[in-house]
Amino acid sequence: MDGTRRVLVAADKFKGSLTAVEVAERVTAGLRRVVPDVRVEALPVADGGDGTVAAAVAAGFERREVRVAGPLGDEVTAAYALREGTAVVEMAEASGLQRLPEGVLAPLTASTYGSGELLRAALDAGARTIVFGVGGSATTDGGAGMLAALGARFLDGDGQPVAPGGGGLAALASADLSGLDPRLSDVELVLASDVDNPLTGPKGAPAVYGPQKGASPDDVRALDAALGHLAKVLERTEGVGARAAGYAASPGAGAAGGVGFGAMLLGARFRPGIEVMLDVLGFAPALERAELVITGEGSLDEQTLHGKAPAGVAAAARAAGKEVVAVCGRLALPAEALGRAGIRRAYPLTDVEPDVTKCIAEAGPILERVAEGIARDFLA
Numbered sequence: 001m002d003g004t005r006r007v008l009v010a011a012d013k014f015k016g017s018l019t020a021v022e023v024a025e026r027v028t029a030g031l032r033r034v035v036p037d038v039r040v041e042a043l044p045v046a047d048g049g050d051g052t053v054a055a056a057v058a059a060g061f062e063r064r065e066v067r068v069a070g071p072l073g074d075e076v077t078a079a080y081a082l083r084e085g086t087a088v089v090e091m092a093e094a095s096g097l098q099r100l101p102e103g104v105l106a107p108l109t110a111s112t113y114g115s116g117e118l119l120r121a122a123l124d125a126g127a128r129t130i131v132f133g134v135g136g137s138a139t140t141d142g143g144a145g146m147l148a149a150l151g152a153r154f155l156d157g158d159g160q161p162v163a164p165g166g167g168g169l170a171a172l173a174s175a176d177l178s179g180l181d182p183r184l185s186d187v188e189l190v191l192a193s194d195v196d197n198p199l200t201g202p203k204g205a206p207a208v209y210g211p212q213k214g215a216s217p218d219d220v221r222a223l224d225a226a227l228g229h230l231a232k233v234l235e236r237t238e239g240v241g242a243r244a245a246g247y248a249a250s251p252g253a254g255a256a257g258g259v260g261f262g263a264m265l266l267g268a269r270f271r272p273g274i275e276v277m278l279d280v281l282g283f284a285p286a287l288e289r290a291e292l293v294i295t296g297e298g299s300l301d302e303q304t305l306h307g308k309a310p311a312g313v314a315a316a317a318r319a320a321g322k323e324v325v326a327v328c329g330r331l332a333l334p335a336e337a338l339g340r341a342g343i344r345r346a347y348p349l350t351d352v353e354p355d356v357t358k359c360i361a362e363a364g365p366i367l368e369r370v371a372e373g374i375a376r377d378f379l380a
């Protein structure tokens with residue numbers, strides 16, 4: 001060892017103020033100001049939700065763009081990432097809340113059709129493994145739109161396709177999965193999600209995530225019934241049968257408006273999003289080279305402990321015996337909870353600048369000052 005300090009910056013975005021790439025750049029700049037010869041490796045991370053393709057691209061994947069249907073059917077440009085037969089497909093790129101025209105929520109009509117088109121693009125590109133990162137979606141359609149884009153048919157009593165979105169599933173009379181793209185049976189499909197909710201019920205997708213997509217209590221009841229109905233119709237569909245009930249009750253089926261359920265019908269294996277992404281991004285070898293790991297996200301809170309990126313990074317780093325600190329916009333966890341998660345200390349921007357509006361508007365320069373503090377505490 002030559003005495004040079006080695007740091008790995010593996011943080012998620014600060015949603016609303018900094019991308020994960022910007023977080024890594026700002027932290028690096030702050031560390032260098034105090035310890036000019038510090039060796040910093042940047043590995044922006046994501047947990048399957050928005051920012052997942054950007055993290056893969058930062059790690060060396062090729063960015064590919066495709067025109068697909070947005071949540072309401074209007075065309076959008078969506079990206080996926082590809083490297084050596086592995087594609088990283090981010091559902092939010094096609095069906096995310098940020099893709100809603102004018103940002104107007106559409107809980108009953110938003111469809112995952114475009115996510116199915118993105119998966120098809122990955123198949124067209126020759127992917128053998130597809131990591132399907134979900135979360136941040138505008139949709140609650142059980143993945144029916146996605147399945148339709150891949151060749152399934154969802155018909156009403158008159159034999160006509162049902163209307164797009166979870167609301168349309170109430171009229172579902174029959175389903176036909178025989179036309180699904182045959183290439184799906186030859187690929188490894190991994191469902192990367194940070195939630196373990198089932199499809200329906202009190203912990204299901206409509207009840208837990210419907211309201212943030214604009215669903216009223218009545219909409220939640222309607223969507224819960226519609227997704228339950230989808231599972232029942234699939235139970236009597238050739239080639240699916242009892243598997244549908246099993247998947248509906250499985251952890252992760254309720255991810256991203258039930259797209260987890262649809263992905264399971266395609267043979268997807270559910271894995272916690274941050275674990276999958278750390279593998280895909282090459283975290284383990286980077287970790288080996290580092291002595292200090294800096295992770296983080298916009299808000300370090302109770303949710304963070306439940307499978308969010310910093311918790312996954314800290315768990316892996318602690319298992320390798322590395323010191324972990326975190327940066328964040330706001331901190332809502334006591335020191336003991338951080339300690340249990342393997343985070344030695346958290347550095348919120350609000351410690352440097354108590355005015356939260358400024359912390360968001362001037363997040364970059366403030367984060368640099370926060371990183372200077374980390375350098376003084378751990379590297380000087």
Ligand SMILES: Nc1ncnc2c1ncn2[C@@H]1O[C@H](COP(=O)(O)OP(=O)(O)O)[C@@H](O)[C@H]1O
Pocket residue numbers: 013014015016017018297298299300303328329330349350356359360361363
């Ligand atoms: N620069 C910032 N300063 C203070 N708080 C921030 C800043 N950036 C983001 N936040 C807070 O973090 C929240 C986003 O949390 P984050 O952990 O990034 O995403 P998620 O919603 O996926 O958990 C924002 O709503 C805001 O409260």
Ligand SMILES: O=C(O)[C@H](O)COP(=O)(O)O
Pocket residue numbers: 049134135136137138193194195209255256257
């Ligand atoms: O990260 C999320 O937002 C959760 O996975 C829930 O997914 P959703 O918001 O797309 O329903």
